[in-house]
Amino acid sequence: MRVASTDGITVALHDLGGDGPALLLCHATGFCAGVWEPVMAHLPGWHGWAPDLRGHGDADAPTDHDYRWSGFAKDVLAIVDHLVRDGAATRPLVAAGHSKGGAALLLAELARPGTFAALWCYEPVVFPPGGAGTGANPLAEGALRRRATFPSAAAAYANFASKPPLDIFAAEALAAYVRSGFAVADDGSVMLKCPPAVESAVYRMGGQHDAFERLGEVRCPVTIAVGAETPFGPAAMAPSIAERLPAGVLEEHRDLGHFGPMQDPARIAGSIDAALRGAVTRHH
Secondary structure: OEEEOOOOOOEEEEEEEEOEEEEEEEOOOOOOHHHHHHHHOOOOOOEEEEEEEOOOOOOOOOOOOOOOOOOOOOHHHHHHHHHHOOOOOOOOEEEEEHHHHHHHHHHHHHHHHOOOEEEEOOOOOOOOOOOOOOOOOHHHHHHOOOEEOOOOOHHHHHHHOOOOOOOOOOOOHHHHHHHHHEEEOOOEEEEOHHHOOHHHHHHHHOOOOOOHHHHHHOOEEEEEOOOOOOOOOOHHHHHHHHHOOOOOOEEEEEEEEOOOOHHHHHHHHHHHHHHHHHHHHHHH
């Protein structure tokens, strides 16, 4: 379904099904709602809702190429309002986010305190001023070199399964990415719904929001899940993020990487359920 956000943007909201309280799931840069389907398969007792945020999946792309991350937070708030207005959810909600998706949830809570009863964030991209999110950006440069088209979905799957970084995905997660992240042409060829130039622009803006300095304002419980230690990047910042949050908890999955939700959907589902179930019970 289509949901009007701000700045003339319309985002896409996908109903992932299930019975139970609403669970909002926010994707990382370059991905889209469908990558959460394998996680939802292991979350009985929840009703999953996942948006395609601006520039991703079936959402609009800003005509001015403005990918400041405050825009993703606005998309999240528009989705929350839509779910509450339609009776699909009651406020405050619970939500889980991966990488940029986790940062978008934190920024949304900062913009409108009380939106969420609890959050689960896997390696949210939240850097201190002058930290790893500024300066040279190899992710942004790498995104520009990403292959955007394949002769078929099967060819795309085979390509990703054969080499890093996506070769570590569980088979069902990689299939979900290819199925939801590519548009299919009449001749059967496929093209990324999040073009390389958009992905690069999103990466470039990743260090230019103020969430780190304001983490102390986030009052709801937040679980910060983290994979293997890395010298730079989101994993390195996870302990500091959890420490700065008034109700932050650090949860380690050191045998997983930054793509943990796609590496082990069943384990990640268990982590999300354990972190958020209590908040739903308390508030509803």
